[in-house]
Amino acid sequence: MMKVLFVFGTRPEAIKMAPLIKEFQKYPDKFETTICVTAQHRQLLDQVLDFFDIKPDYDFNIMKKNQTLFDITVSILDKIHKTLNEVKPDIIFVQGDTTTTFVGALSGYYKKIKVAHLEAGLRSGNKYSPFPEEINRTLAGHLSNYHFAPTKNAKENLLKEGIKENIFVVGNTVVDALFLGLDILKEETEGKYIDYFKFIDFSKKIILVTGHRRESFGTPFENICYSLRELANEHKDIEIVYPVHLNPNVQEPVMRILKNKSNIHLIEPLEYPYFLWLMNKCYLILTDSGGIQEEAPSLGKPALVMREVTERMEGIELGTSKLVGTNKEKIIKETSLLLTNKEEYRRMAKRSNPYGDGKTSKRIIKILTRD
Numbered sequence: 001m002m003k004v005l006f007v008f009g010t011r012p013e014a015i016k017m018a019p020l021i022k023e024f025q026k027y028p029d030k031f032e033t034t035i036c037v038t039a040q041h042r043q044l045l046d047q048v049l050d051f052f053d054i055k056p057d058y059d060f061n062i063m064k065k066n067q068t069l070f071d072i073t074v075s076i077l078d079k080i081h082k083t084l085n086e087v088k089p090d091i092i093f094v095q096g097d098t099t100t101t102f103v104g105a106l107s108g109y110y111k112k113i114k115v116a117h118l119e120a121g122l123r124s125g126n127k128y129s130p131f132p133e134e135i136n137r138t139l140a141g142h143l144s145n146y147h148f149a150p151t152k153n154a155k156e157n158l159l160k161e162g163i164k165e166n167i168f169v170v171g172n173t174v175v176d177a178l179f180l181g182l183d184i185l186k187e188e189t190e191g192k193y194i195d196y197f198k199f200i201d202f203s204k205k206i207i208l209v210t211g212h213r214r215e216s217f218g219t220p221f222e223n224i225c226y227s228l229r230e231l232a233n234e235h236k237d238i239e240i241v242y243p244v245h246l247n248p249n250v251q252e253p254v255m256r257i258l259k260n261k262s263n264i265h266l267i268e269p270l271e272y273p274y275f276l277w278l279m280n281k282c283y284l285i286l287t288d289s290g291g292i293q294e295e296a297p298s299l300g301k302p303a304l305v306m307r308e309v310t311e312r313m314e315g316i317e318l319g320t321s322k323l324v325g326t327n328k329e330k331i332i333k334e335t336s337l338l339l340t341n342k343e344e345y346r347r348m349a350k351r352s353n354p355y356g357d358g359k360t361s362k363r364i365i366k367i368l369t370r371d
């Protein structure tokens with residue numbers, strides 16, 4: 001019997017951990033699973049836990065308004081020590097590159113418990129962008145014993161850093177989650193979603209927007225908002241739908257610059273299935289999200305990435321996403337091109353996903369049980 005502890009705390013970690021937890025829970029004779037959420041996010045995390053019907057055994061409930069990196073790090077470290085003493089896991093799973101990920105891996109290392117890192121090996125090569133994710137994932141990688149890399153590129157990044165053992169290229173569980181989500185959508189009536197989004201004029205081209213990166217706070221984020229405002233003024237055939245992240249550093253400029261425009265809908269963060277439904281209906285996506293860059297090609301939606309660098313180069317190389325930075329003119333130019341040039345749009349709107357095939361969780365279980 002292997003005791004497996006899952007440690008996560010934010011929306012994207014929960015989405016990407018959910019299919020793996022579900023897969024482990026299919027084998028209660030082989031694995032004893034314990035779920036520990038730091039609740040670095042609260043509402044955004046709970047939406048995902050509810051959707052996937054995951055009940056945490058431990059909930060640190062650490063989130064506070066406008067928390068600092070120091071707040072998150074210290075409060076998780078403080079609480080996780082007791083949990084590790086109680087659970088005594090054989091292995092701890094962490095996912096991605098948040099501060100929960102880094103501290104989860106660090107605590108496993110301190111207790112000499114094996115750490116498995118899901119989505120290992122992503123690198124932008126710039127330690128301040130994305131901030132603090134580039135350093136979180138690098139440190140998590142060096143603290144971990146098993147490295148579940150989504151792609152060959154990710155594996156190569158680890159090898160370059162001298163990490164040689166237990167690297168497995170398995171794809172990204174983001175696609176497992178997407179398939180689970182789409183299956184559930186198929187069972188539901190379209191009417192439920194059409195009714196929920198009745199404020200959107202679907203006869204127009206829908207531009208779906210998200211943004212939350214710390215390195216963009218301040219002027220870059222304002223530039224993003226100004227570009228959206230201009231796009232909404234220039235193109236009368238579009239509707240911009242923007243589920244606004246709950247971070248106050250995001251809420252403030254977005255509300256100040258974009259509210260009260262008839263073709264910009266600023267809405268609350270969407271529950272995962274609603275977000276998937278809208279992603280499937282939209283014309284294009286403007287985002288700085290890691291997860292959305294990975295999901296968009298499964299749905300054949302072009303993604304313009306509003307960041308200076310990305311660690312998700314596979315989508316860029318395939319041509320399904322494009323790095324447009326946070327420069328106002330560039331965002332407007334690239335978005336307008338996709339709105340007006342059919343050939344360019346067709347070139348990017350390919351349904352092909354370099355990040356996974358939906359079988360990542362199964363591969364991981366196979367690897368852990370093969371000895």
Ligand code: UD1
Nearest residue numbers: 010040041042043044045064065066067098099246247248
């Ligand atoms: C965090 C992660 C980032 C990840 C992102 C996904 C860190 C440092 N950052 O960024 O890597 O890409 O999540 O969304 O690990 N808030 C709420 N309710 C919520 C969530 C957030 O009110 O459910 C507000 C709070 O005021 C909180 C603030 O947002 O203090 C920031 O949350 P935090 O987790 O520190 O940073 P994110 O920007 O969400």
Ligand code: UDP
Nearest residue numbers: 012015243269270271272275289290291292
């Ligand atoms: N997402 C969601 N509702 C929203 C916006 C995003 O469910 O309103 C999902 C999205 O499908 C993806 C994940 O949240 O799976 C991405 O999270 P986020 O952008 O917060 O974090 P990142 O991936 O950048 O770390």
